[in-house]
Every structure is written in C-alpha cells, then in structure tokens.
Amino acid sequence: MTRITIVSDAWHPQVNGVVRSIENTNRELTRMGVEVCMVTPKDFANIPCPTYPEIRLSIATFGQVAHAIEATLPTAIHIATEGPLGIIARRWCLKNRMPFSTSYHTRFPEYVSARFPVPLRWLHAFVRWFHNAGNGCMVATASLERELSRLGIRNLLRWSRGIDQTVFHPMERNDNPFGLPRPIFITVGRVAVEKNLPAFLDLDLPGSKVVVGDGPARADLQKRYPNVLFTGMKTGNELAEAYAQADVFVFPSKTDTFGNTILEALASGVPVAAYPVTGPVDIIEEGSGAGAMSEDLREACLSALRCSRESARLLARKFTWEAATRQFLSNVLTAQNRSLLAAPVLPKDSNRLIGPA
Structure with missing residues (x-):
C-alpha cells in the first residue's frame, strides 16, 4: 500500500x-x-x-x-x-x-x-x-x-x-441578502494585509460590500470601513449560502498562487472580478462570460455584474x-x-525500513 x-x-x-x-x-x-x-x-x-x-x-x-x-x-x-x-x-x-x-x-x-x-x-x-x-x-x-x-x-x-460542488452550488436568492440592498459585492478569505482588501473596500460601487472571514486586520478594517458588512468566519452550509446570495465575487489579492475561493464562487453561480494576476488569469477563461479582470478593479466589478451566472457555474465544473x-x-x-537520491537509510537505532514500497 x-x-x-x-x-x-x-x-x-x-x-x-x-x-x-x-x-x-x-x-x-x-x-x-x-x-x-x-x-x-x-x-x-x-x-x-x-x-x-x-x-x-x-x-x-x-x-x-x-x-x-x-x-x-x-x-x-x-x-x-x-x-x-x-x-x-x-x-x-x-x-x-x-x-x-x-x-x-x-x-x-x-x-x-x-x-x-x-x-x-x-x-x-x-x-x-x-x-x-x-x-x-x-x-x-x-x-x-x-x-x-x-x-x-x-x-x-x-x-x-x-471544488466540492455538492456544497457550493446556486441557491434561491433573497431580495435583501444580509439585510442589504443589491447588488452584493462579496469577498471571502483571511482578513490580512496580503489579501489587499482596501483595494476592494475603497471602490465606489453600487449596492453593498460584504467581507466574509476573519484575521488580524479585521478590527482595523471594520473601523476604517463602517459601511461594509464584516460577517466573521463562515464554514460549510453557512459559507455556501453566503456565496450564493452575492451578485459579484471580488478577488483583490495579488499574492495568492491560485484562489480556491474563486472556484467556490463560480460553483455558486457568482461571476468573479479580479486583477489579471496569477490565479485569476489561470481560472477565468477569456470569453467564458464567467467573470472580468482588469487593472482597474472597479471596472472589473462593474463588468462582472453583466456576466452570466450560468457561465460561472459551467466553468467551475471543469475543476474536480x-x-x-x-x-x-x-x-x-x-x-x-526520481533517482536523484540514493535509497533511504534510517538512523542506526531504528530497525524499521522506511522507503519506497
């Protein structure tokens, strides 16, 4: 084995x-x-x-x-x-x-x-x-x-x-999700400096902004952005429901190597707005209609509002x-x-053989 x-x-x-x-x-x-x-x-x-x-x-x-x-x-x-x-x-x-x-x-x-x-x-x-x-x-x-x-x-x-598409999938949408007016622009993840959240929170956008997650920068950002809803961490069905209520998922990070949350949003039928950097450019296929990327994140957000929820869902199905x-x-x-190293040898006091089966 x-x-x-x-x-x-x-x-x-x-x-x-x-x-x-x-x-x-x-x-x-x-x-x-x-x-x-x-x-x-x-x-x-x-x-x-x-x-x-x-x-x-x-x-x-x-x-x-x-x-x-x-x-x-x-x-x-x-x-x-x-x-x-x-x-x-x-x-x-x-x-x-x-x-x-x-x-x-x-x-x-x-x-x-x-x-x-x-x-x-x-x-x-x-x-x-x-x-x-x-x-x-x-x-x-x-x-x-x-x-x-x-x-x-x-x-x-x-x-x-x-992406586990039995958890993340489109759901019935409320008129006022989170008690806020639409459109809902949401981001999910660690609330930390490397996530570049102010690039999203500073944008002049219609509707409402929601941040799902927790982290060391949360207290400071909540004070700086009193009109933004910070929900704290959500997992499981609560997280899936939060995604499904959004109109656009915003991914402001420029340092992630992939972006699992992008897949979770797409599987929930939510178009994605992001910078054209590693992660988003590898997932959001050009011409897919599942999201928008731009060096101007506000432009990407507004473009994503016009994208297809069904196209987002179809793109997510490629990732299992x-x-x-x-x-x-x-x-x-x-x-x-690979034969770059010789067969493993354990310390002399071990009588166990640890190596390739």
Missing part, C-alpha cells in the same frame, strides 16, 4: 486555502486506497505567529520531528509548507536520503516581506534553497510555474485544485478534486521514483 506522510505547518485550527486543499486531497486519496498520515503543529508544542496569532508555529526539535515522521512508516513524503516543520522535515529527508516532494501554496517571500523588513532577494534565495532540495515542487497554475522557473526553482510539477488528487498522487510518485 502507498502510505504518504504530509508535513504541513498549516493545519487546524487555521481555515485557509492550504488547509482546505490538503483536507480535500486527503479525502480523495483515501477513496483511492492511499493511506495518508499528517505531521502538523498539533503534534508539538507551538506558539502563535507574530502579527498573525491564528497561525501556530511549532517548537520542536529535530529528534521530535524525526520520531513523528518515522512512526508513520512512509513510502513517500510530501512537505507542504516552508515553515519550522517543513524545514526540519527537509533536513530529515536529506539526512536519510529519502526523496520528497514539496508544494508552493503561498507567495512566501511576499507574505513575509509584507510583515517584516526582510529583503525579497533573501527570501527568494530561501525559497530556492528549500524547494530545490526535493525531487519535485508542485504548483497550481501555468503562470506560477513560469514565475517560479524564472526564480530558479527546478523540477516543477502541476497540481491544480478542485478527484482530478486534482490524481495529479497530486502522480507527482508524489514521480518525485519518489
């Missing part, structure tokens, strides 16, 4: 695209008969991330992480994030000559530099150091693949995303978690079978 150990610094109680992507992938892998083991901050002592307390940073020694990985008896290892656990797992794999894959979920350099005064060139060097040690780095889109290739990252593999997970599994096995 294939047994994949996924090491991720992003995990519950976080609610974000990384966590949802891993959750959905794990569900589909299980259906395919693949056993999945997780190594996450929940397994270790952890502290809140400075400026973003919802993110937990593990305080773990090399020995503790090594024990956690070895206990899972993996036939393959995937390192999902560049955080403390990811760095230690990378070291363990190299020490034990265990091939591994990684994934690039977030524009890590831009994310860090938005919070701390670290030069981007240093962060780009870190990203190369981290991902080039593995046998494959998974990216969600063609435009991101080109971008990372220019940065010098090798062995890039495509891993798209999917089953197809995305088959990509992921193929990538993991490709990385595992």
Whole structure:
C-alpha cells in the first residue's frame, strides 16, 4: 500500500486555502486506497505567529520531528509548507536520503516581506534553497510555474485544485441578502494585509460590500470601513449560502498562487472580478462570460455584474478534486521514483525500513 506522510505547518485550527486543499486531497486519496498520515503543529508544542496569532508555529526539535515522521512508516513524503516543520522535515529527508516532494501554496517571500523588513532577494534565495532540495515542487497554475522557473526553482510539477460542488452550488436568492440592498459585492478569505482588501473596500460601487472571514486586520478594517458588512468566519452550509446570495465575487489579492475561493464562487453561480494576476488569469477563461479582470478593479466589478451566472457555474465544473488528487498522487510518485537520491537509510537505532514500497 502507498502510505504518504504530509508535513504541513498549516493545519487546524487555521481555515485557509492550504488547509482546505490538503483536507480535500486527503479525502480523495483515501477513496483511492492511499493511506495518508499528517505531521502538523498539533503534534508539538507551538506558539502563535507574530502579527498573525491564528497561525501556530511549532517548537520542536529535530529528534521530535524525526520520531513523528518515522512512526508513520512512509513510502513517500510530501512537505507542504516552508515553515519550522517543513524545514526540519527537509533536513530529515536529506539526512536519510529519502526523496520528497514539496508544494508552493503561498507567495512566501511576499507574505513575509509584507510583515517584516526582510529583503525579497533573501527570501527568494530561501525559497530556492528549500524547494530545490526535493525531487519535485508542485504548483497550481501555468503562470506560477513560469514565475517560479524564472526564480530558479527546478523540477516543477502541476497540481491544480478542485471544488466540492455538492456544497457550493446556486441557491434561491433573497431580495435583501444580509439585510442589504443589491447588488452584493462579496469577498471571502483571511482578513490580512496580503489579501489587499482596501483595494476592494475603497471602490465606489453600487449596492453593498460584504467581507466574509476573519484575521488580524479585521478590527482595523471594520473601523476604517463602517459601511461594509464584516460577517466573521463562515464554514460549510453557512459559507455556501453566503456565496450564493452575492451578485459579484471580488478577488483583490495579488499574492495568492491560485484562489480556491474563486472556484467556490463560480460553483455558486457568482461571476468573479479580479486583477489579471496569477490565479485569476489561470481560472477565468477569456470569453467564458464567467467573470472580468482588469487593472482597474472597479471596472472589473462593474463588468462582472453583466456576466452570466450560468457561465460561472459551467466553468467551475471543469475543476474536480478527484482530478486534482490524481495529479497530486502522480507527482508524489514521480518525485519518489526520481533517482536523484540514493535509497533511504534510517538512523542506526531504528530497525524499521522506511522507503519506497
């Protein structure tokens, strides 16, 4: 049996695209008969991330992480994030000559530099150091693949995303959703600096603006924009209902590598307005009628109002978690079978063999 150990610094109680992507992938892998083991901050002592307390940073020694990985008896290892656990797992794999894959979920350099005064060139060097040690780095889109290739990252593999269309789908619409006048312009996601929310909230638009989500910037933005409805975090059916009531989904971020929320909106029959950047340009097909992109976000929002809800729904049907997970599994096995590293060897005190099945 294939047994994949996924090491991720992003995990519950976080609610974000990384966590949802891993959750959905794990569900589909299980259906395919693949056993999945997780190594996450929940397994270790952890502290809140400075400026973003919802993110937990593990305080773990090399020995503790090594024990956690070895206990899972993996036939393959995937390192999902560049955080403390990811760095230690990378070291363990190299020490034990265990091939591994990684994934690039977030524009890590831009994310860090938005919070701390670290030069981007240093962060780009870190990203190369981290991902080039593995046998494959998974990216969600063609435009991101080109971008990372220019940065010098090798062995890039495509891993798209999917959408659960049994949860996100068109629903009956109210005349005054959220108790607000239409049209409803909605955005969903972390309320944090990297999401570029003021670019949306500053726009002069008809109707009402709604922000669904929570995060470190919420309190400040609520004070700055008293006419905007901040609902807090929603999940499951409540989130699906919020999407379905919107007239336009606005995606102001310029730093996301894909944008799972774009798919959730499209599946709900909601046209998307966005900047023409990585993520939106890879999902919103030109001429699809499912959304609008422009360097002028207000222009994109008003154009999206004229787009077809049915076209949005049809575009979303092209993205399934089953197809995305088959990509992921193929990538993991490709990385595992590449002969860049010798067969894995465990520490002398271990009598277990961990390696390709």
